[in-house]
Amino acid sequence: MTIILGRTQVKALIFATKQLMENHVLELKATSSQAWIDCVLSDFDHFLKDHADAERKASGMAMSLVAKYPNRKEIIPDLIHTGIEELEHFRLVYKIMQKRGLQLNHKMEEDVYVKQLMQTMHSGINERFRDRLIIASIVENRGFERFKMVSEHIEDQDLAKFYYMIYESEAKHGNIFVDMALNYFPEKEVLNRWEELSEKEAIILNALPIRPTLH
Numbered sequence: 001m002t003i004i005l006g007r008t009q010v011k012a013l014i015f016a017t018k019q020l021m022e023n024h025v026l027e028l029k030a031t032s033s034q035a036w037i038d039c040v041l042s043d044f045d046h047f048l049k050d051h052a053d054a055e056r057k058a059s060g061m062a063m064s065l066v067a068k069y070p071n072r073k074e075i076i077p078d079l080i081h082t083g084i085e086e087l088e089h090f091r092l093v094y095k096i097m098q099k100r101g102l103q104l105n106h107k108m109e110e111d112v113y114v115k116q117l118m119q120t121m122h123s124g125i126n127e128r129f130r131d132r133l134i135i136a137s138i139v140e141n142r143g144f145e146r147f148k149m150v151s152e153h154i155e156d157q158d159l160a161k162f163y164y165m166i167y168e169s170e171a172k173h174g175n176i177f178v179d180m181a182l183n184y185f186p187e188k189e190v191l192n193r194w195e196e197l198s199e200k201e202a203i204i205l206n207a208l209p210i211r212p213t214l215h
Helices: 009-024 036-041 046-070 076-099 112-118 125-153 157-182 188-206
Strands: none
Touching: 036 046, 036 125, 046 076, 046 125, 076 157, 112 125, 112 188, 125 157, 125 188, 157 188
């Protein structure tokens, strides 16, 4: 059943979500290794090309949720905004690539990390919807963590500033998807499922080979 919120309820929800973020830090259960950032910095051109692909996929993911859940009108504006913002990030990454004489990948590689996360979703219609939003939050938070590492370790100051901007945006996106879930599911349910899925994400992440890619 779709819950339709009035303007006053939406304001109350936003306030409650802010309190949720203050009282419950949604922390990932694993941190990216020094080996990963060393690998990225050793082949940064490859990382840039993968980053461009990741932004295209993220934009497409947001818009696919609009197409799949047109009845979830409470979250459509945020999904559209996120899709546009991710596409703008792609434009900016491609601009950097052009300066370095790089071309886009002819074919985007399958993201094994995301694919394995999607396989952890529950099967019920509402449960899959909930899990899809929570997984999106986890993926954005992982992006935040890794882009932050790039910003802190890369020597090129222009790239450091760029990735500072990117990781701030990723942090916001992580919260946005949790906000979306709270429109439809109780806070405790969202938090508990976030914990469960983030535990699985840590296992998936630690099993991945070290490559100069976002995931």
